[in-house]
Amino acid sequence: MRRSILALASAVAATMLAGCSQVASLTPVGESSITSVRSAANNVLVDQEVPILVAPDCTAVDSGFTCVGSTIDGAEILVTAAGTAPYDMTVSVGGSVIFEGNAQAVLDAAVLEGS
Amino acid sequence: MGRALSAPLRATDAPTTLLQTIKFSAQPVRGNYRTLLAGAGEEFIPRFDLLGRTADEARVRSRRSLYYFAHLSDIHVIDAQTPAVMDASQSIAPKLFADACRPQETLTVHVLASMVDAVTASQASPVTGAPLASAVSTGDSADNLSHLEARWYIDILDGGDVLANSGAAGVYEGVQAWPEATFAYHPEDPAGDVFGPLGYPTVPGMLTAAVSTPVQSQGLPVPWYAVYGNHDATFLGTFRPDPTLFAWAVGDRKAATAEGLVFNWLQGYASDLSAAQMAANAIRQQFGLLPGIRAVTPDPARRLLERTDFMQAHLDSPAVPGPVGHGWTQANIDTGQTWWSADLTPYLRVFGLDTCNMASGADGAVPEDQFTWLEAQLAQCETEGQLAMVCSHHNSLTLDNDAKPVWGGQRLVHAEEFVAMLMRYPVCIAWLNGHTHVNTIKAHPREGGAGGFWEITTASCVDFPQQQQLVDVVDNRDGTMSIFVIALDHAAPPTWAQGDLSQTGLASLSRELAANYQLSNPTLLAGSALDRNVELLMPAPFDLSAITDVAVEAEQMKARAQLVAHRGAA
Numbered sequence: 001m002r003r004s005i006l007a008l009a010s011a012v013a014a015t016m017l018a019g020c021s022q023v024a025s026l027t028p029v030g031e032s033s034i035t036s037v038r039s040a041a042n043n044v045l046v047d048q049e050v051p052i053l054v055a056p057d058c059t060a061v062d063s064g065f066t067c068v069g070s071t072i073d074g075a076e077i078l079v080t081a082a083g084t085a086p087y088d089m090t091v092s093v094g095g096s097v098i099f100e101g102n103a104q105a106v107l108d109a110a111v112l113e114g115s
Numbered sequence: 116m117g118r119a120l121s122a123p124l125r126a127t128d129a130p131t132t133l134l135q136t137i138k139f140s141a142q143p144v145r146g147n148y149r150t151l152l153a154g155a156g157e158e159f160i161p162r163f164d165l166l167g168r169t170a171d172e173a174r175v176r177s178r179r180s181l182y183y184f185a186h187l188s189d190i191h192v193i194d195a196q197t198p199a200v201m202d203a204s205q206s207i208a209p210k211l212f213a214d215a216c217r218p219q220e221t222l223t224v225h226v227l228a229s230m231v232d233a234v235t236a237s238q239a240s241p242v243t244g245a246p247l248a249s250a251v252s253t254g255d256s257a258d259n260l261s262h263l264e265a266r267w268y269i270d271i272l273d274g275g276d277v278l279a280n281s282g283a284a285g286v287y288e289g290v291q292a293w294p295e296a297t298f299a300y301h302p303e304d305p306a307g308d309v310f311g312p313l314g315y316p317t318v319p320g321m322l323t324a325a326v327s328t329p330v331q332s333q334g335l336p337v338p339w340y341a342v343y344g345n346h347d348a349t350f351l352g353t354f355r356p357d358p359t360l361f362a363w364a365v366g367d368r369k370a371a372t373a374e375g376l377v378f379n380w381l382q383g384y385a386s387d388l389s390a391a392q393m394a395a396n397a398i399r400q401q402f403g404l405l406p407g408i409r410a411v412t413p414d415p416a417r418r419l420l421e422r423t424d425f426m427q428a429h430l431d432s433p434a435v436p437g438p439v440g441h442g443w444t445q446a447n448i449d450t451g452q453t454w455w456s457a458d459l460t461p462y463l464r465v466f467g468l469d470t471c472n473m474a475s476g477a478d479g480a481v482p483e484d485q486f487t488w489l490e491a492q493l494a495q496c497e498t499e500g501q502l503a504m505v506c507s508h509h510n511s512l513t514l515d516n517d518a519k520p521v522w523g524g525q526r527l528v529h530a531e532e533f534v535a536m537l538m539r540y541p542v543c544i545a546w547l548n549g550h551t552h553v554n555t556i557k558a559h560p561r562e563g564g565a566g567g568f569w570e571i572t573t574a575s576c577v578d579f580p581q582q583q584q585l586v587d588v589v590d591n592r593d594g595t596m597s598i599f600v601i602a603l604d605h606a607a608p609p610t611w612a613q614g615d616l617s618q619t620g621l622a623s624l625s626r627e628l629a630a631n632y633q634l635s636n637p638t639l640l641a642g643s644a645l646d647r648n649v650e651l652l653m654p655a656p657f658d659l660s661a662i663t664d665v666a667v668e669a670e671q672m673k674a675r676a677q678l679v680a681h682r683g684a685a
Contacts, residue, residue, distance in 0.1 A: 042643030107638040
């Protein structure tokens with residue numbers, strides 16, 4: 001009985017979602033991969049005291065995400081990141097890599113005691 | 116009175132994140148569960164994205180505040196006991212329905228009262244000392260289209276006592292007390308639910324304290340404005356409500372499990388139940404024989420909001436702190452128009468939009484009639500030399516909903532076109548919004564040169580970090596202006612003292628529970644350092660000396676008088 005009702009529940013949920021043109025908008029608010037990458041990249045730049053003129057603006061690409069910004073002295077800020085959690089990413093300034101790691105770890109570290 | 120008006124406001128008294136932040140303990144205390152504690156403050160970071168160059172340091176000595184206010188959003192006051200909620204959906208798809216049953220959902224009124232305290236304590240700008248003049252809330256003030264939730268949030272912002280209870284007096288009836296609802300956090304004993312192994316605390320008496328002790332609010336000391344969010348307009352912030360849901364809300368059956376939820380749902384939609392079948396179901400329910408459904412005390416006050424009810428609830432509030440209607444007027448009720456404008460000062464106009472989609476979906480869009488109206492209004496501001504700010508619930512990441520009623524509807528404008536329109540009017544300096552619960556500040560630069568506008572998105576009151584914003588719009592008197600944004604924690608202590616079930620204790624506990632609620636990705640919601648305490652520079656859209664010091668001082672005197680009157684009333 002329990003199994004059949006759960007199956008029914010799943011079927012109703014699936015039908016509900018499949019019949020709705022707004023499936024993407026049903027995802028929990030705040031759950032945004034592009035926001036994770038953008039926020040983590042910003043934290044890396046601030047932590048390493050990069051003089052930011054234009055903060056990186058992120059866009060989705062085939063391989064994940066690319067974010068581009070610039071420093072006060074005109075160097076390019078380039079962030080490339082995977083499209084799936086934990087979002088492995090590389091942050092470069094003026095062609096030099098200043099960070100390699102994952103975005104989720106940066107976000108988690110930023111709220112820890114002593115950070 | 117005269118002395119009070121002339122006395123300087125003490126900016127340093129404000130307990131903002133400039134002075135202190137809230138951090139996770141370095142190590143979990145049980146399982147994965149961490150407590151919170153005070154950390155160092157965060158200084159302002161200047162952002163030059165729209166200036167295209169660094170700023171003149173002399174601005175620090177010459178600047179003047181034009182307007183200082185609070186930005187609230189995504190308050191999400193929750194009636195956790197209503198039958199018309201799909202908390203049991205979390206057991207079907209925990210990540211998808213993470214917002215359906217948060218561990219802290221009985222404590223939202225306590226958090227809001229604590230946020231009112233924080234705003235009230237911030238009545239002088241930490242930057243310029245200018246007096247707090249107003250607050251604006253950019254939607255999702257209620258959580259689930261509930262009349263009670265709307266009333267509670269309005270009453271807390273206006274000031275007064277709110278008992279965050281529905282149904283039986285002094286008794287919590289809901290999934291957090293029912294052992295079969297293993298998807299929910301059970302503060303009396305979490306050992307049998309999914310939160311127990313994660314180290315969530317045992318908090319005897321929490322639920323009873325939450326629903327039996329009135330929450331006292333001093334009320335905001337300034338006029339406040341509000342706009343619609345999707346949770347104020349649709350069921351679960353997503354679906355257009357139908358008669359079944361309206362009946363659920365005031366009924367006596369609440370789902371405790373996924374089976375019960377589905378059973379309730381299907382029963383509600385079955386229009387051909389015989390009288391015998393209904394009677395049999397009633398008897399089975401009485402004896403606990405319906406799968407996953409519990410009997411609860413019905414409460415007519417739990418009724419769902421109809422389309423204009425939310426606006427009417429704002430009109431049914433006192434003149435102080437005001438304004439009556441909080442942006443909406445009787446004309447909105449009469450016409451059904453859900454958006455508004457207001458002159459905050461003679462030189463600053465604010466526009467409150469309704470970007471909710473009534474067809475379906477949590478995300479939003481700007482209907483064409485509203486879009487056309489706003490563009491005409493901005494053109495008028497341009498002509499009259501008036502600065503403008505736009506307020507909506509949805510932001511540029513989520514203005515993408517194209518759902519239309521099956522019978523058609525007007526064209527829906529999405530983010531790219533909306534941003535391009537705002538860009539055509541340099542007097543539009545900021546777009547304030549929420550929805551994603553993430554502190555996010557984004558520059559929208561104008562093509563081929565400096566200028567554009569700042570999009571300012573605040574975190575929520577319900578999820579970690581439970582932060583809102585203070586905003587000071589500043590004329591640097593050098594052809595540039597700055598918008599200072601300060602992240603504001605609510606006033607409850609960072610660390611919850613074990614066993615503290617006082618009003619502020621429950622607000623502290625709420626923040627701690629939210630911080631550990633991994634389904635909401637709490638560390639993401641805090642945003643980055645560039646999204647919290649920042650100075651957002653931009654070219655002045657016109658010669659701001661046209662706004663005379665006399666005019667500014669007159670407006671600030673009015674604001675001071677409001678604050679003094681509030682202190683006198685308190």
